[in-house]
Amino acid sequence: MTAAVSLDRVSCTFGTGAQAVRAVDSVDLNIDAGEFFTLLGPSGSGKTTVLRMIGGFTLPSSGRVFIGGQDVSHQPPYARPVNTVFQDYALFPHMSVRDNVAYPLMVRKAPRALREAKADQLLTLVQLPGVGSRRPAQLSGGQRQRVALARALISEPQVLLLDEPLGALDLKLREQMQSELKTLQRRLGITFLFITHDQHEALSMSDRIGVFNQGRLEQVGTPQQVYDTPTTRFVAQFVGAANVLQGEAAQRLTGMACAMLRPERITLGPQAGAKAEGQVSEVQYFGSFTRLKVQTWGTSVQADLPTGSALMVPPLSATVHLHWDAGAVHALATG
Amino acid sequence: MPSRWLRISAWAVVLFLHIPLALIVLYAFSAEDKSYVFPPPALTTQWFAVAWEREDVWDAIKLSFQVAAWSTAVALVLGTLAAAALARATFFGRDVISLLLILPIALPGIITGIALRSGFHTLEIPFSFWTIVIGHATFCVVVVFNNAVARLRRLNPNLIEASMDLGADGFQTVRYIILPQLGSALLAGALLAFALSFDEVIVTTFTAGQQTTLPIWMLQELIRPRQRPVTNVVAVVIIALTFVPILVAYLLTRADEPGHR
């Protein structure tokens, strides 16, 4: 089965000579048709540049980009079967909502009646019936986002690119849109390529995640794979909180050179059978859990204790004993 | 709190700036036709009718309109192209080109005028309607350019990317997205260029052959007055004709100015 999107050793360098910046460094990526794939990473990690190269807004310095099996590396955006939902929605302010949504059909010379009917259809799909004759300036942020979505879907692209579309929304609205997007994607069956720096979003919405760091793709996998078995230190620390142990502490506590231990896998218990002993240096209450920082073997270990267990939260400087099961520790590549 | 003297002197200067203009309007109705006597002995509107009959005035107006129209058209094309190239560019030549565009209007008219005259003379091009247009278009470009650049800088670049992303090629994007956004800025630029060309006299005298534009007509009247009342009437008409496009242009582009009040 041909991949929906495929990147073959794609690199992108900006500037020349001494000021050259390698925004994307030899990335190989295969995204399956119908997948909800998320590009995850901090700002400047190259994920946006990768998206732009797939969309056609930036041309790769080397390597090739394939969409649906076709080499589109140097094709302009309007020739590619890909549409984008921009971070600031980029709705055309001088056109009505309906004309915005119908725009892709208009530039393809579809007759007016047809494209207006289809536009109304799409607006209903994104749950915005009846706003067709308004201007974008009259809509709220959430409404504009749905219009941008409708506009990107109307020409039935093979792949939909979403560039941090939920960043401008407040928390409640964001969570609502997350589940709506997911539902929509499953219903339409289109490949969604989603960009975010929010790992919670990535974990909850994606079929697979690609984690970026400084222009390199560090790991690709399902949310579970990326969370439970990160391949690099960066991935371990970026996706979820992690204790990354090195050197002496790692040897003493895990017997490995470099290891990762998730805070929620640590519990407090009696001295017998404890994996480690240390002093509590910090206590933070987070509602559903309490985070302890425990000093042991010259390093600080984070433990997240769920609220509700019949356990007393120890005071500062108390000595505690940490327990975890063997499977909670995961080896990481050193360096 | 402003002192009384400050306020008085400020308004006195404003008065100083406007009394001459008000006086012209008064004189257009003066019944006296042999001199500029003040106060006018009587008021009449007869001179408006007399001016209406004057062939040479109409010829001059017509010529000025044609020159301004052609110059504005050329300036629109060149100014918009230049603005499109430079609005977001960062290459080294950008400041140089901006300076080049503003030179014709920044240097005193006599320098631009005599430079163009030298140029035409050296190439042995006869002075005609078209040499006037060439001169005017050259200093009108920067007016359109400034307006277009100010508007293009405010344009969200994502709009252009979005348009292309959704299937419109470069030309369609220009037609459906860029030009509508630019529209009122270009109109303002065109109005200003038109007013500038219509009123210009210095460069015109250097690049004209036997042609008489309205400002040249006015200049001749200033040096050798023929029918003073007619000149008064024409002056009032000129005030109206150049004031309106400027005001409209200002209203169209208020939001584009940095530090706008």
Place this chain on the structure above:
Amino acid sequence: MHVDAPQGLSRRLSDLLYTRRGLLLLALLGPVLLWFGVIYLGSLFALLANAFFRLDDFTGQVVREVGFSNFVALLEPANLDSARRTIVMAIAVTLACTVLAFPLAYYMARHARGAQKAALYIAVMLPLWSSYLVRLYAWKLLLAKEGAISWLAQQLHAQWLLDALLATPAIGGPSLSFSTMGTFIVFVYMWLPFMVLPIMAAVERIPASTLEASADLGAHTAQTFRSVILPLAMPGVAAGSIFTFSLTLGDYIIPQVIGDSTLYIGQIVYRQQGVAGNIPFAAAFSLVPIVVIGVYLWLAKRKGAFDAL
């Protein structure tokens, strides 16, 4: 339902311009650079070249050999006189404009608010954008022997003052509308708006706290003005003076219409290239204002004028 994208010549051209950005830039800038390069820069070059050529007295044709006869002719007393006269006028006009513009600019910057400020702004802009010739004509009316100023002098019984001024050599003349004094007044009127706006902008940039501090530390209004406001407004004055100075240097119409028969630089340039057909000399003479303005710009830049523009 899927609508197919159009595939035509325009689309292929669009593809080409998209992938080759350099080509796009060339297409956009090409016509402009061609026009300005050939027509404008070419003309300036022709001007410079002509300054070194000379006019053959017998044939009346331009002799295209490099020589310095024009520059030697520049040093003749009549020409030096004219240059001196023009420069002195430019300086006088600049000073007068500064004095007149300052109160208005200061008032607009510090005390006018909202609608009043907008009204004042338009009130200053209006004459700026009105026709130059019409404004000149208005002064012709005002300055005429039988005109409004004479009438005013008579009403105030100050006719003797007017006559005395007109009789003064160097600034007087047969009547106000044909005198150096008249020329001076008209120049000041014409360029005044150019001075008001930059000064206003410069004064606006002075933080109110600075003025309050000066008063707080015990300075009188006059002292605050001399030591705080004036120095800080200087870039605005310098910026405005660029206009008044260079516009006066190059003007040949006002001296001709209002002046007495003494010649200014602009008039000489105009006459030489017109009636005399002596473009080489006219070109050489026009280099004088260019050089003077160049020097002035350099001085103004050191005073920070360009930041205030």
